[in-house]
Amino acid sequence: MNKIWLIIEREYLTRVKKKSFLLTTILVPIVIAAFYAIMIAVSISGETNAQKIAILDKAELFEGNIEKDKKDKSSYTFIENETEQSFKAKYKQEGYTLFLYIPPVNDTAREQIKVHSQASVSLFVKSALEKKINAAIERKRLLAANIDPDIYKTIKADVEIENTIDSGKGQETKSNAMASLIISFAGGVLIYMILLIYGTMVMRGVMEEKTNRIAEVIVSSAKPFQLMMGKIVGIGAVGLTQFAIWIVLMGTLQLFVPLIFPQLFEQVSNPMLQESIPHAGSSKLGLFLQSISSLPIGLILFCFIFYFVGGYLLYASLFAAVGSVVSEDQQEAQQLVFPIMMPLILGFVIMTKAINDPDSSIAVFGSIFPLTSPVVMMGRVTYGVPWWQLGLSMLLLVLSFLFFTWLTAKIYRTGILLYGKKVSWKEMWKWVVRKS
Numbered sequence: 001m002n003k004i005w006l007i008i009e010r011e012y013l014t015r016v017k018k019k020s021f022l023l024t025t026i027l028v029p030i031v032i033a034a035f036y037a038i039m040i041a042v043s044i045s046g047e048t049n050a051q052k053i054a055i056l057d058k059a060e061l062f063e064g065n066i067e068k069d070k071k072d073k074s075s076y077t078f079i080e081n082e083t084e085q086s087f088k089a090k091y092k093q094e095g096y097t098l099f100l101y102i103p104p105v106n107d108t109a110r111e112q113i114k115v116h117s118q119a120s121v122s123l124f125v126k127s128a129l130e131k132k133i134n135a136a137i138e139r140k141r142l143l144a145a146n147i148d149p150d151i152y153k154t155i156k157a158d159v160e161i162e163n164t165i166d167s168g169k170g171q172e173t174k175s176n177a178m179a180s181l182i183i184s185f186a187g188g189v190l191i192y193m194i195l196l197i198y199g200t201m202v203m204r205g206v207m208e209e210k211t212n213r214i215a216e217v218i219v220s221s222a223k224p225f226q227l228m229m230g231k232i233v234g235i236g237a238v239g240l241t242q243f244a245i246w247i248v249l250m251g252t253l254q255l256f257v258p259l260i261f262p263q264l265f266e267q268v269s270n271p272m273l274q275e276s277i278p279h280a281g282s283s284k285l286g287l288f289l290q291s292i293s294s295l296p297i298g299l300i301l302f303c304f305i306f307y308f309v310g311g312y313l314l315y316a317s318l319f320a321a322v323g324s325v326v327s328e329d330q331q332e333a334q335q336l337v338f339p340i341m342m343p344l345i346l347g348f349v350i351m352t353k354a355i356n357d358p359d360s361s362i363a364v365f366g367s368i369f370p371l372t373s374p375v376v377m378m379g380r381v382t383y384g385v386p387w388w389q390l391g392l393s394m395l396l397l398v399l400s401f402l403f404f405t406w407l408t409a410k411i412y413r414t415g416i417l418l419y420g421k422k423v424s425w426k427e428m429w430k431w432v433v434r435k436s
Contacts, residue, residue: 003222007230008237011205015238025242029249051125054079054096056087058104061136072128088116100129180382181355183295187304187378188351195311195344195374198239199319203337205231206323225409228324232316239312240305295382303381303390310397311374314404315340321408325415325423347372351379358383368393370400407432 015021050073055062057078066076077096079087084101091099099116115121115129142149206228222230322336350372354363358380366376367385373393377385414431415423 004226004230007222007227008234011231011234012237016241025245029246029253033253050074051097052095053098053100054091055100056082056084057102059102061102061133061140066132092118180295183300184355184379184382188375191307191311191378192344192348192375194239194308195315198235198312199315202232202235202316203319203323206320207326210324225413228320228409228412232313232320236312236316300381303377306394307374307377310401314370314401317405317408321411324412325428343371347375351376354379364389368396370396373397
């Protein structure tokens with residue numbers, strides 16, 4: 001046991017002391033926080049560059065008046081005594097960035113409405129113009145049907161369903177489908193990337209030691225199984241250390257968000273303000289931040305750590321076995337790694353299905369099957385997983401780790417000292433079934 005700890009210490013300290021480890025550990029949270037801050041800033045501002053728009057309204061849709069909201073900084077000028085062709089040639093010289101032409105046709109011929117510009121119009125500007133035109137067409141249709149548009153606005157329904165979670169203890173909490181989707185997807189993708197990155201790191205570490213003949217020296221004083229377990233646990237500890245530092249740094253950077261964006265948290269703490277502007281981008285972001293608290297954060301973090309550790313130990317043993325039979329041929333390593341990566345890729349595909357339909361049969365299967373459960377379960381856990389499914393998934397993952405570790409140890413102890421021979425899966429299977 002002491003030899004395993006010595007190997008773990010060596011693997012851990014060797015990687016933690018590298019400059020690349022320190023740089024990635026510090027830079028990743030800063031980059032994520034920067035993107036987070038930019039996203040909040042854009043959502044709060046909700047403003048676009050002011051456009052100077054000329055409108056030639058031959059159909060009299062707007063009747064010389066166009067409604068603007070507070071965030072619309074564009075200016076609109078109605079042009080008269082011009083044609084599309086005549087004004088198209090000079091709108092730029094007169095200082096307009098866009099020229100909207102509405103032909104003198106009935107309100108159903110919307111495909112003939114054009115916007116002229118010197119470059120492609122942004123999707124946001126195009127959507128805003130379409131929204132205004134559709135509102136004007138709707139108003140004309142209402143008037144043609146002798147319906148007062150103002151009365152129609154009061155009876156028009158715009159319902160948003162609120163998801164309330166009943167805890168069974170007489171308490172109710174609000175849920176947000178988008179928050180569940182984002183947390184589920186982020187957790188699944190992180191687990192997927194972790195298993196690939198750190199599993200590959202284990203494989204390359206074994207290959208380097210084998211190529212440099214370091215393994216021969218180590219094996220002379222430690223058993224191959226001890227060497228494999230020490231390498232797997234040591235690199236896994238590096239991953240846990242990195243994530244612990246990331247959590248602390250992200251939590252610290254999170255404290256600066258209220259100082260940088262105080263208006264956002266005023267909306268989060270002021271429900272009356274949210275009701276007065278229900279469609280504002282910042283209020284939606286505030287509701288999203290509020291809804292995160294309704295999620296089982298403790299369970300999500302526990303599952304993330306458990307499936308990270310369990311999935312890593314399972315796949316790292318497989319990657320270590322591959323690394324032990326490969327010397328310097330990278331193409332040979334890729335061929336042997338591909339069957340190991342297939343369940344991971346399958347798990348990622350099932351996770352995308354589980355996020356949209358967490359109770360489907362394939363989602364349930366993927367979250368229980370050990371080779372896909374680390375990724376798929378993270379896609380389901382935010383939606384509430386029955387305890388028996390969660391317990392069965394964890395039990396099978398632990399048993400699978402023990403089984404694959406025992407299985408791959410037989411390959412590792414033979415392959416780590418084998419040089420100059422290309423090994424196939426068939427030959428590795430012979431090593432597994434061969435009696436000691």
